[in-house]
Amino acid sequence: MQGFYYVESQGQTYECRLRGILKKTDRKDNCIVGDIVEFSEDCSITKVFERKNIIHRPLVANIDYIVIQFSAMDPRLDYERINILILNSYYHRIKPVIIINKIDLVEESEIEEIKNNLDYLKALDIDLFFVSTAENIGIEEVKSYIQGHVTAFGGPSGVGKSSILNLLQEGTTLKVGETSRKLKRGKHTTRATTLLPLKEEGFVIDTPGFSSVDLPEISNVQELIDLFPEFDLDEPCKFSNCIHVNEPGCAVKNAVEGGSISKERYEFFLRCYEKLKIERWNKL
Ligand SMILES: Nc1nc2c(ncn2[C@@H]2O[C@H](COP(=O)(O)OP(=O)(O)OP(=O)(O)O)[C@@H](O)[C@H]2O)c(=O)[nH]1
Ligand SMILES: [Zn+2]
Structure with a gap:
């Protein structure tokens, strides 16, 4: 990536360039959205810290949670696909969280049935939320859960990902990364940012690549x-x-x-x- 990198540190945004030694011209992931970096007084990025994880569509590093979103109805819950997406989360080393939307469309007994079917999530320490974006049920709980974190949203088409992102996010797309608490360390984004700021602290990302029904590249x-x-x-x-x-x-x-x-x-x-x-x- 050529040009400027917008690094946020202690509430300030700095327009930086990447130090030449960090530029490997054949690569587009030298420094990407979500990276934690070190930069000098003349706004030159001198170090990109090791990433805890990375996804490719869109290209973002250091994601805290991947929300695997489904709906209780329209479309119906696909239990096999939940498992496939959990597998993908673990493969990418991102902590999965499950959200079941559109609970306004089903009876309480059906929610109980879904809970029973997903009881195995407890053993995996995966949190489960039931929400309705249409009736604003459970949204506050999701908000406080993801506050201060970078959360990616994946799941099949039509389950209400855009609807929930609209409720959670600020509305405008900022060109800055996450605030870092340490001086001269910050997460940055490029001009074509994909991190959408939350109303409170934190970011969400729409991840079209995270709805796949394919198994990850497991080699043995x-x-x-x-x-x-x-x-x-x-x-x-x-x-x-x-x-x-x-x-x-x-x-x-x-x-x-x-x-x-x-x-x-x-x-x-x-x-x-x-x-x-x-x-x-x-x-x-
Ligand atoms: N009844 C009900 N309908 C909802 C709810 N949330 C979303 N919908 C509807 O479901 C449809 C799909 O919602 P979207 O937010 O576009 O879903 P999406 O997951 O972003 O879909 P893609 O863009 O295809 O990935 C829309 O018609 C919404 O109005 C809900 O909580 N209850
Ligand atoms: Zn055995």
Whole structure:
């Protein structure tokens, strides 16, 4: 990226340039939206700190939460897709949060049913919100949850992502990044910014790339297992190289039998395993 970078530090925005040594001309991700940087008195960015995560559509670094949004109705909840998006969040090392919108369209009993079906989220420490953007239910809770953070929104088409972003965000698109508390450290954006400021502190990002039904680029079974944190048990499997599929004495399968690991999640794991094996790993 050529030209200026707008770095925010202690409530001030600085127009900076990237120090030559940081410019690798063949790359467009030398310094991107959401980066935490160090800059000199003459407004030259001297260092880009290591990113905790990055997404590519749009290109943004250091996202705190990915909201996986669905609706209770119109379109109906797609449980398989929730699991796929959770997998994608873990793959990108971004903390997922689930929002179910349009609860004005369903009975209380249906909300209870959804809660039951998503009970496994507790074991994953994933928070779940029920909202209605049409009737302004649950929006305040979401606001305070994401305040002061950078939150990306993903999910299928028509679930009300634009509707919730309109309620949460300031309305205008600012050309500045997140305020940093430390002097001469700041997050920045370029001119074509994608961080939308919240009414309070923090930013939201619309992430069209985060609605995919594709599995992430998982290259082997161990990588897949690592994306199921609830499989990380104190008790080991009989075989140290157990992949929790057909082996005897498998602690994960025992936990599924015993009910401490959700059967739905385990079956989702098996479907991923079969699919990746056939479509990708066997072709390597
Ligand atoms: N009944 C009801 N309808 C809603 C609610 N939120 C959004 N809608 C409607 O759902 C439709 C889709 O809303 P959008 O906000 O455009 O959804 P989106 O997720 O941004 O959709 P894409 O732009 O296709 O990704 C619109 O007709 C909204 O009016 C809600 O809480 N209740
Ligand atoms: Zn096992």
